[in-house]
Amino acid sequence: xxxxxxxxxxxxxxxxxxxxxxxxxxxxxxxxxxxxxxxxxxxxxxxxxxxxxxxxxxxxxxxxxxxxxxxxxxxxxxxxxxxxxxxxxxxxxxxxxxxxxxxxxxxxxxxxxxxxxxxxxxxxxxxxxxxxxxxxxxxxxxxxxxxxxxxxxxxxxxxxxxxxxxxxxxxxxxxxxxxxxxxxxxxxxxxxxxxxxxxxxxxxxxxxxxxxxxxxxxxxxxxxxxxxxxxxxxxxxxxxxxxxxxxxxxxxxxxxxxxxxxxxxxxxxxxxxxxxxxxxxxxxxxxxxxxxxxxxxxxxxxxxxxxxxxxxxxxxxxxxxxxxxxxxxxxxxxxxxxxxxxx
Numbered sequence: 001x002x003x004x005x006x007x008x009x010x011x012x013x014x015x016x017x018x019x020x021x022x023x024x025x026x027x028x029x030x031x032x033x034x035x036x037x038x039x040x041x042x043x044x045x046x047x048x049x050x051x052x053x054x055x056x057x058x059x060x061x062x063x064x065x066x067x068x069x070x071x072x073x074x075x076x077x078x079x080x081x082x083x084x085x086x087x088x089x090x091x092x093x094x095x096x097x098x099x100x101x102x103x104x105x106x107x108x109x110x111x112x113x114x115x116x117x118x119x120x121x122x123x124x125x126x127x128x129x130x131x132x133x134x135x136x137x138x139x140x141x142x143x144x145x146x147x148x149x150x151x152x153x154x155x156x157x158x159x160x161x162x163x164x165x166x167x168x169x170x171x172x173x174x175x176x177x178x179x180x181x182x183x184x185x186x187x188x189x190x191x192x193x194x195x196x197x198x199x200x201x202x203x204x205x206x207x208x209x210x211x212x213x214x215x216x217x218x219x220x221x222x223x224x225x226x227x228x229x230x231x232x233x234x235x236x237x238x239x240x241x242x243x244x245x246x247x248x249x250x251x252x253x254x255x256x257x258x259x260x261x262x263x264x265x266x267x268x269x270x271x272x273x274x275x276x277x278x279x280x281x282x283x284x285x286x287x288x289x290x291x292x293x294x295x296x297x298x299x300x301x302x303x304x305x306x307x308x309x310x311x312x313x314x315x316x317x318x319x320x321x322x323x324x325x326x327x328x329x330x331x332x333x334x335x336x337x338x339x340x341x342x343x
Contacts, residue, residue, distance in 0.1 A: 006077025007032050008170060009103075011091055013040050013065065015053035015143035017082030020108060020171075022147055024080075025063040027173045032064040034072035041067045057147045073098040078106065078167070080137070085111030085192075085284060088120055092127040104133030106156070106167045110191035111284045112291035121184045133163035136184060137171070138191040139242035140250035142257075146176070153177040155242045157187040179242065186234030190225060190244035194251045195259040195285040196292050197221035199309050201252040202263020203319045217305065218252050224303045228292070231299035259285040266312065267319055286313050304329060 010021035013035025025031040035041045043051050044065035048058055066072050073079065073095060083091050088109050099105070105128060113123050124134050135158035146152050154171065158164035159182055168178035181187065200221065204213045225239050225248070238244060251257045255264075262283050265275035276283055289310040296303045308322035317325075 006030070006103075007075050008078050008080060009034065009072045009076035010080045010082060011069075011072065011095065012082035012109075013037065013044065013050065013053075014082065014084075015050070015147075016108060016141075017080075018044070018050045018054055018059070019143040019147040020080060020082060020137075021063055022057075022059045023173070023176060024170050025060040026149075027170065029170055030075075031062070032066060032072050032076075034066055034069055036067065038067045041065045054144065054147050057144075069094060070098055073100065073103075076100055076103045078170070079103050080167075081105065081107040081109060083109060085109055085120065086114050086287065089113055089123050089127060092124060096128055099128075099132075104135070104160075104163050104166070106135040106137055106158075106163075108137040110138060110188075110195065111288050112192055112295075114287045114291070117291045117294045119185065119188050121188060133160045134158060134184075135160070135164050135167050136187050136191070137167065138187050138247065140246040142250070142254060144256060149175050151175050151177075153179070153242055153246070155179040155181055155187065157181040157184050157238075157243070159184065181238060181241075181243075183235045183238040185232055186229050186236075186238030187243040189229050189232065189234055190239050190247055192284075192288050193225050193228070193292055193306070194221075194244075194248040196289045196306050196309050197224070197248060198251040198257050198259035199263040199266070199285045199289075199313070200305050202257075202260040202265075203267040203309075203312065204263075204323070205260075206264040206267020207319060207323070208267075209323075214252070218248060221252070221305050222248055224306055228296055228299070228301050228303065231301045232295065258283050262286075272313065272315065285309070289313050 007030040008024050009032050010017050011034045013033055021031050021033040040052055081091055135156050137156050139154035141152050141154055156164045156168045164180040168180050171178040201214050201217045225244055229239050258279050261279055262275050292306050293310050311317045312319055312322050
């Protein structure tokens, strides 16, 4: 690589960060992957594999890896942040003074800032300033399938149309379609809230409640997403697309989903601690359920499924009690005030 050639700096060497970095490198773009763990970085650099998160998946030789953040950002023309939501603000604060002036920042992180409940684009704007182009990459995507080169479709949302297209162009390839949009609120809500609803469907499946129950929870869960989205100012079409319905269906039905697996374990009688230990990776829904309900309470939106998931995750009720309460709710029209007006 010629000195000074702009690179794509992918920050976060977990499964999703590694898969996206490999995808971009395979598309012929100079790419560097930064990770905190020197052992993981050494394995990627020396063996061409991420043995912790994507064992057995060969990574492209052109992909560079480093545990030195200044090195990762030195020649970056674009930064893609792929860290858990609890590390998002910290990562942005670390990259801010090192970011080359022309480098826009995108992220494939899903969730809210824990504690404050801020959307991640709000965190990014606060940490980086109003002049930095920002974008979120979201949609139905399991890292393992992307790393294997299986067909995937995602969407990139940004208030800067040219930047959204630039990020999409980096991702787009023979087995990867990248669409664009400009609804950051709706895109981020869908990517966060589907994790909570995946716990609900996992619990139902873990309890052996059948496919009818799963379909009902997905459909009514989508209704909850749409109603909260309307209240916060997002657009409904965003959640009827890849950022909402697509991600919701994948996460609620695919056993590669950590959040679904958490629900499965709880439905089978495991404790929260046992379930999280068994999964062995960050499970976003535990924090996200609190933030979803904080948003709902702020805007006066009733979310019965999400509310019961939060209570189950905090040990306030058992999964069986949550189901009983849902089934005992009053009978009413499916859409009492139109598609988006009824609670």
